[in-house]
Amino acid sequence: MLARADGGDVIVNQEIAAEILEKLDKEVISEKELLRRFFLGKNVDYKIRGAVHAYVMEVSKRRNVIDFILEKALKPKKLEDVKPFVRNLLRIATYEIFFKKVPPALATDCAVRIAKKRFGIKAASFVNAILRKAERVDLKKEMEKLSRTKYLALKYFHPEWYVKMAEKLGIEVEELLIANLENTIYIRVNTLKTSEENLRRYLEKNDVIVEETFLPEVFKVVSYDKPPAYLDGHNELFVIQDLASCLVSRTLNPEPGDVVADLCAAPGSKTSHMAALMENKGKIIAVDNSKERLERMRARLNKLGVENVKILLGDASKIELEADKVLLDPPCSSTGSVRNYPSVKWRYDPRLFWKTVELQRKMLKNASKIGDEIVYSTCSITFEENEENVLFASKFLKVEDAYIGFGDKGISRYGKKRFPYAELVVRTYPHKHDTAGFFISKLRRK
Numbered sequence: 192m193l194a195r196a197d198g199g200d201v202i203v204n205q206e207i208a209a210e211i212l213e214k215l216d217k218e219v220i221s222e223k224e225l226l227r228r229f230f231l232g233k234n235v236d237y238k239i240r241g242a243v244h245a246y247v248m249e250v251s252k253r254r255n256v257i258d259f260i261l262e263k264a265l266k267p268k269k270l271e272d273v274k275p276f277v278r279n280l281l282r283i284a285t286y287e288i289f290f291k292k293v294p295p296a297l298a299t300d301c302a303v304r305i306a307k308k309r310f311g312i313k314a315a316s317f318v319n320a321i322l323r324k325a326e327r328v329d330l331k332k333e334m335e336k337l338s339r340t341k342y343l344a345l346k347y348f349h350p351e352w353y354v355k356m357a358e359k360l361g362i363e364v365e366e367l368l369i370a371n372l373e374n375t376i377y378i379r380v381n382t383l384k385t386s387e388e389n390l391r392r393y394l395e396k397n398d399v400i401v402e403e404t405f406l407p408e409v410f411k412v413v414s415y416d417k418p419p420a421y422l423d424g425h426n427e428l429f430v431i432q433d434l435a436s437c438l439v440s441r442t443l444n445p446e447p448g449d450v451v452a453d454l455c456a457a458p459g460s461k462t463s464h465m466a467a468l469m470e471n472k473g474k475i476i477a478v479d480n481s482k483e484r485l486e487r488m489r490a491r492l493n494k495l496g497v498e499n500v501k502i503l504l505g506d507a508s509k510i511e512l513e514a515d516k517v518l519l520d521p522p523c524s525s526t527g528s529v530r531n532y533p534s535v536k537w538r539y540d541p542r543l544f545w546k547t548v549e550l551q552r553k554m555l556k557n558a559s560k561i562g563d564e565i566v567y568s569t570c571s572i573t574f575e576e577n578e579e580n581v582l583f584a585s586k587f588l589k590v591e592d593a594y595i596g597f598g599d600k601g602i603s604r605y606g607k608k609r610f611p612y613a614e615l616v617v618r619t620y621p622h623k624h625d626t627a628g629f630f631i632s633k634l635r636r637k
């Protein structure tokens with residue numbers, strides 16, 4: 192690895208990050224999964240992992256504004272016409288210049304060297320020319336020419352549709368957009384293997400400082416030296432899981448001896464939480480339609496000491512089961528999880544969105560045949576996947592109070608649409624609760 196005059200490491204980190212970002216452009220997959228796959232089986236120091244992780248996340252988070260700058264510099268050429276790897280190299284250097292405050296000459300030099308190594312002198316001169324132009328873009332002035340929605344979208348690194356959706360929800364738009372840019376880590380104690388007190392001591396010994404939350408088994412991480420995900424106890428003594436996600440299993444309240452159907456279970460965060468709440472007694476039937484995700488979940492559950500789960504490959508919209516309680520945590524737009532998965536912001540496709548809503552409804556219908564008590568949750572903040580789906584389900588299920596002491600009530604009006612059960616459902620928001628944006632509802636067979 193080469194050292195840079197400002198003390199930063201060059202080449203390796205940016206080059207790996209550009210490779211991962213290139214894959215992110217091509218595959219519908221999260222940043223974290225790509226990072227995990229890249230480092231799997233490689234003995235790389237966690238500081239390098241951390242630096243690459245930061246480049247990938249920070250560039251992905253700001254993609255719209257970085258591309259806005261690059262489009263100006265590339266004119267009349269388009270960013271989409273640039274070779275995918277070079278495009279992401281340009282994005283990284285632009286991020287460094289505008290947001291990391293790396294001197295432009297250093298950021299450009301690094302990108303030019305990588306481009307030369309990979310594609311030769313012509314690519315290197317192209318990168319050099321574009322970055323020289325990019326550094327001269329007066330971002331503030333260019334943004335002043337935009338409409339308010341476009342301006343907010345660029346200022347806080349969100350797509351315009353997201354800003355409009357938040358406005359329509361009637362929530363504090365700017366606060367939400369700002370809160371979406373910072374992530375808070377929560378740690379759930381795996382009470383099957385340790386106690387709250389022992390885990391706190393373990394974390395302190397490893398320089399992870401935590402504070403208590405609304406749930407006794409969940410800690411909020413205040414500071415750390417080595418990221419908690421890199422500690423040996425991860426996925427054994429503890430799970431990294433958002434407080435709002437933990438609230439879901441608590442709302443279903445599975446008890447020792449219950450039979451629970453977990454209809455979209457992988458990667459098993461809520462399954463393992465429920466197993467802990469059930470003290471490994473009773474049974475959880477964990478269903479998912481992804482074989483690969485189920486295999487990873489199986490290994491994870493083993494490591495966590497979970498013993499009461501039966502894993503089933505199946506389609507939650509069709510599967511026939513019988514259970515006392517049902518958790519339905521279906522695939523969703525993940526619009527509440529953009530803190531963790533920034534690429535979600537740039538992947539919105541209306542056709543796919545409506546297909547997902549349709550699938551969620553089919554799953555709700557099927558869940559109503561499986562058990563008496565159902566918790567329906569999403570890590571999405573849209574009205575359609577949440578209140579509107581519960582309204583649909585209210586034709587065949589009774590809506591019950593899901594509030595257990597944390598979160599806001601639901602949305603009662605969305606444009607011309609109305610939702611009469613807003614008091615009974617729960618929403619959490621990054622800007623209000625410092626959690627992911629979650630929706631939780633409780634339904635009962637009529």
Ligand SMILES: C[S@@+](CC[C@H](N)C(=O)[O-])C[C@H]1O[C@@H](n2cnc3c(N)ncnc32)[C@H](O)[C@@H]1O
Nearest residue numbers: 455457458459460461479480481506507520522
């Ligand atoms: C939001 S994730 C579930 C997260 C999980 N409950 C947890 O807490 O770790 C949605 C899951 O639904 C699965 N899925 C998608 N379509 C499905 C279907 N038709 N039937 C069952 N599972 C499905 C996906 O593979 C994914 O694992």
